[in-house]
Amino acid sequence: KGLLKPGLNVVLEGPKKAVNDVNGLKQCLAEFKRDLEWVERLDVTLGPVPEISGPQSTPQNKDQKAVDPEDDFQREMSFYRQAQAAVLAVLPRLHQLKVPTKRPTDYFAEMAKSDQQMQKIRQKLQAKQAAMEKSEKAKQLRALRKYGKKVQTEVLQKRQREKAHMMNAIKKYQKGFSDKLDFLDGDQKPVARGSKEGAKGQQMKKGPNAKRRYKNQKFGFGGKKKGSKWNTRESYDDVSSFRAKKAHGKGLKRPGKKGSNKRPGKRTREKMKSRAR
C-alpha cells in the first residue's frame, strides 16, 4: 500500500522569491507623489562629473568602469564628483529663481557645528600638519646625514690614497730610483724635512708662515727631532744660523741703564782712593 509514512517524502522548499511588485510600486508612487515645484524640493539627479583622466581613444560610453565599493578613495571621490555635478547644474537655476546661495559676511547665525567644535577640528588639522612637517624634516636630516657620511668617507679615503701615493714617491726619490721631483708641487725636499711636511705642502701651498715653519721644525712634530741634527757636510756647510755680531761679541746693546752701572770694581776703587790721597 502506498500510504504516506513519515520520512518517506521530504519537504523541499522552493527557492525564495523576493517580492517585487512592480505594478504595485508604480501605483503607490503615483498616489504618493506630490507635485511640488522644483524650488520646494531642490533635487537633482545626475551622475558624477567625469574625471579628467589621460587621453582616451575610445569615446566615453555609458558604462564607465564601475566604482569598486571596496576602494574607499575611489568611492568617496565618486560621491564628491556627484555632488559637484549637482552643484554645478543647480547654481545657475537657483540664481535665476533668486534663491540666495552665498551667506553674506555680516550674517551671523547659528551653525550646525559649534565654534568650539570647529576650534577642535582646526587644532587637530594643525597638529597633523606640524607632525607631518616634523617627520619630513627628520627624514631629510637622516638622508642628509647619510649623504654627508658618504661624502666624508670618500674624502678620507681620497686623502689616504694621496698620502700613500706621496709616500711612495718620496721613498722612490730617497732610494734614488727617480730623481724627478714632479710629485711635489713646488715644495722643497730636504731629507730632514718630515714626510708630513711634504704632503702638507702639496695640499696647502701657503701653509704656515716662515716663523711657524721654523718653530715647527725646531719644536714640533716629534718625528722631526730625530733627524734634525746630523753632522753631515750639509749641516757643516749650513751657516744660516751664524750671527756675525753675536759671534764677535758686538751688538745687542741693552737699552742704556744709568751710569750707576759703570761703577768700577772694589780693587779699582781702592787704587783710586789711594791715588787720590
Added chain:
Amino acid sequence: MAATKRKRRGGLAVPAKRPRKSGKDARPPAKPRDKAEEAEEEDRNRIPGPVCKGKWKNKERILIFSSRGINFRTRHLMQDLRMLMPHSKADTKMDRKDKLFVINEVCEMKNCNKCIYFEAKKKQDLYMWLSNSPHGPSAKFLVQNIHTLAELKMTGNCLKGSRPLLSFDPAFDELPHYALLKELLIQIFSTPRYHPKSQPFVDHVFTFTVLDNRIWFRNFQIIEEDAALVEIGPRFVLNLIKIFQGSFGGPTLYENPHYQSPNM
C-alpha cells in the same frame, strides 16, 4: 563669538550687531546727521514684526525618534538629523514591545506626516524606518557605517536649518523601487521653503548614491561657486530590506534579494 539668532527682518544682509554710529564723535556735520541718528535709534528700539518673503506652504513635519536600547552613535546620529532638518520633531523613546502601528498614532498626535524611526536590536544592529504616516508607503533599512557630525575628520560646517540641495544617482530613475524611495527621500529630507526655523540659504548638499545595492548618504558643504566641497557629515549607509505599501505594515511591495540579515 556668541551665536545669535537670525533677526526676522526679511532681506539678507542684516547684521546681528550694528556698529556704533560715528556721528557721536563728529559733531560739525551735525544737523542732518543727528536726525538720521535719531531715526536709527528709534528703529533699533522698535522690534519689527517678522517679514517673510513668502508663505510656508509645504507643510511637512517629520517625527524623528527611536526605540529603547540604542547606543551613543545612534543617539548622536538622531540628534544630528534633528539639527539638520528644522522641520523635524522629537519624541520620547518607544518601547519595543509595542506594535509598530502605534507609531502612526504617535505621528498623528504630533501632527506629523512623515516619520523616521530608529530601531536598535541587541545593541548592535540598527534598523531605520522611513514612512509616510497615514497611508503611504514605508521602507525598512539596515543602517551601517555611521559617522556622526562630531567626528574631527569632517571639517565642513553649515548653517543650522539651511535648506539642502538633494543630489541623486541616475540609478534612482532606473528601477521602480528606487524611484519610490527617491520620492520618499525627497519629501523627507528637503526642508520646506519659508519654514520658520529655516535659513534662506542653500549652502549644503545631501548626496544619495546607489552602490553595491546600498544607498550611501553624504553631506557636503558648498564653499565656492565653482563647486568646491567639504564634507560636513553625518554619513551612513542604508541597506534596503523591504518596502511596504502601508505605513509600518501592509502588503510588501518589494523585498531586497541582496539583503542578508546580520544575525545569520
